[in-house]
Amino acid sequence: EDQVTQSPEALRLQEGESSSLNCSYTVSGLRGLFWYRQDPGKGPEFLFTLYSAGEEKEKERLKATLTKKESFLHITAPKPEDSATYLCAVPDRAGNMLTFGGGTRLMVKP
Amino acid sequence: GAVVSQHPSWVICKSGTSVKIECRSLDFQATTMFWYRQFPKQSLMLMATSNEGSKATYEQGVEKDKFLINHASLTLSTLTVTSAHPEDSSFYICSARVLAGGPGDTQYFGPGTRLTVL
Numbered sequence: 001e002d003q004v005t006q007s008p009e010a011l012r013l014q015e016g017e018s019s020s021l022n023c024s025y026t027v028s029g030l031r032g033l034f035w036y037r038q039d040p041g042k043g044p045e046f047l048f049t050l051y052s053a054g055e056e057k058e059k060e061r062l063k064a065t066l067t068k069k070e071s072f073l074h075i076t077a078p079k080p081e082d083s084a085t086y087l088c089a090v091p092d093r094a095g096n097m098l099t100f101g102g103g104t105r106l107m108v109k110p
Numbered sequence: 111g112a113v114v115s116q117h118p119s120w121v122i123c124k125s126g127t128s129v130k131i132e133c134r135s136l137d138f139q140a141t142t143m144f145w146y147r148q149f150p151k152q153s154l155m156l157m158a159t160s161n162e163g164s165k166a167t168y169e170q171g172v173e174k175d176k177f178l179i180n181h182a183s184l185t186l187s188t189l190t191v192t193s194a195h196p197e198d199s200s201f202y203i204c205s206a207r208v209l210a211g212g213p214g215d216t217q218y219f220g221p222g223t224r225l226t227v228l
Contacts (some may be wrong), residue, residue, distance in 0.1 A: 034216060043203045043219035044154070046112070087153075095207065095215055096142065097169075100153045 133204030
């Protein structure tokens with residue numbers, strides 16, 4: 001059974017204070033790892049898909065990396081508008097069911 | 111690109127009535143769409159997988175006669191909550207997988223529909 005664990009559950013940062021969010025996974029053959037951002041009362045917004053260890057992707061202040069056991073979402077010089085819950089997920093063999101981590105609730109204070 | 115819309119964004123209904131929620135992929139075709147529900151401060155729970163032109167596959171514990179899913183085209187799936195009760199109040203979110211054929215294809219999510227049953 002696929003398992004995804006995110007840490008920390010909550011993270012408070014000052015504006016400009018860089019940090020990393022962790023997503024550890026146990027799957028029987030990785031078929032991709034997805035990162036999403038979810039704001040309160042909204043659906044998850046797609047950020048990145050990573051497929052193989054060593055892969056990195058960037059978007060503005062966010063950078064996602066992947067190893068064989070975990071993925072990191074690095075946030076550089078965050079701004080208050082980066083405050084949200086960040087979710088990582090892996091698909092099952094058929095690419096249907098996503099197993100989500102519990103999410104990291106990020107709060108960036110000005 | 112890869113935009114998914116939902117309508118309505120919120121709905122309030124009386125107990126016993128039925129509510130239909132639409133999910134559309136606006137700029138891509140999706141053979142597979144998914145319906146989730148999310149309770150406050152909890153993760154998304156997959157309810158069913160919907161394939162265009164065929165019957166939906168429901169997750170264990172989800173009543174298929176209560177949550178009717180229709181996927182009539184490559185861009186539209188609907189979820190009908192029949193005889194809704196207060197316990198059905200939740201945030202319903204759909205997602206669509208880009209038509210590319212691989213299990214690693216990204217799922218794009220709609221903005222969600224807040225259902226409140228009085």
